[in-house]
Amino acid sequence: MENLGIDFKLLVAQIINFGLFYLIYKKYISKPFIELVKEEEINEKNKVKIVDQVKKQEEELIKKNDEFRESMLIKEQEITDDIKNKTKLIKRQIIQNAEIEAEKIRSKAKKEIEAEKIELYKEIKQNVIKTSIVVINKVLEDVVDEDLKKKYTNSVLKNLSKNSKNYEN
Amino acid sequence: MKIDPELKIELKKTLMNEINKKRDDIIIESSIPLSNEQISMLLEKYPKFKNKNIKFVLNRKIIAGIIIKQGSTIIDLSLLTQFNQIKKNLYEIT
Numbered sequence: 357m358e359n360l361g362i363d364f365k366l367l368v369a370q371i372i373n374f375g376l377f378y379l380i381y382k383k384y385i386s387k388p389f390i391e392l393v394k395e396e397e398i399n400e401k402n403k404v405k406i407v408d409q410v411k412k413q414e415e416e417l418i419k420k421n422d423e424f425r426e427s428m429l430i431k432e433q434e435i436t437d438d439i440k441n442k443t444k445l446i447k448r449q450i451i452q453n454a455e456i457e458a459e460k461i462r463s464k465a466k467k468e469i470e471a472e473k474i475e476l477y478k479e480i481k482q483n484v485i486k487t488s489i490v491v492i493n494k495v496l497e498d499v500v501d502e503d504l505k506k507k508y509t510n511s512v513l514k515n516l517s518k519n520s521k522n523y524e525n
Numbered sequence: 526m527k528i529d530p531e532l533k534i535e536l537k538k539t540l541m542n543e544i545n546k547k548r549d550d551i552i553i554e555s556s557i558p559l560s561n562e563q564i565s566m567l568l569e570k571y572p573k574f575k576n577k578n579i580k581f582v583l584n585r586k587i588i589a590g591i592i593i594k595q596g597s598t599i600i601d602l603s604l605l606t607q608f609n610q611i612k613k614n615l616y617e618i619t
Contacts (some may be wrong), residue, residue, distance in 0.1 A: 385536045404557065485615045496588055500604070504556045508589035513566040 547596040551577050554584040554592040556603075567591075 500508075533551070551574055553559070553567070559581060568574055577595075587603035594600075 412576055484577055489612055500589055507591040508604060509563060509591060512590045516570045
């Protein structure tokens, strides 16, 4: 061994040194380091988990947001359709009411025109009669002279039984 | 209102007497004075007037013709009445 250049004592001492170093390393350096690494690993895993969770939550939120937007769009469409339908209905009702009202006014106006026409016709007739009476009166005043009066009286007397009218009280 | 029956009878009697008295009075209204010829024509048509008290009245308003009044009876043959009748008919039409 000595020929090979290996000092047994030194080797033992080195082994002991190594053993001591190993023990010290294992006890005071390696364990905390490994624990630190493990802790870091756990932390990293937790971080990844949290990130995943956040991502999931974000996705869920986006999904919910999309759903909400979609539902809002549907609701908006429904409300718009409803308003449109109601507006159409109201419009139709207004038109119907207006048509009924117009028909009433038209009918009333027709009746009024008819009544006015009749009244006017009556008035014209009466005016014609009045004028005729005035004319006849005038003619009678001017034309019926004593001779004509005599002739008329003679005629009346001749046709007395035919024309006579009796008024008895 | 009730009228006493006796009073009622008395009133009726008086009224009838008045009417009978007036029956003998005949009023003939004309627009012109009637000639003798016309009076004869009238008496020819109504012989019962001969013994009655006839009063001739001139009424220019009747235009032409005659009106005979005997008691409550009136025979209207005037032109005015004819004209009024036409007027009335015309108004009735409208």
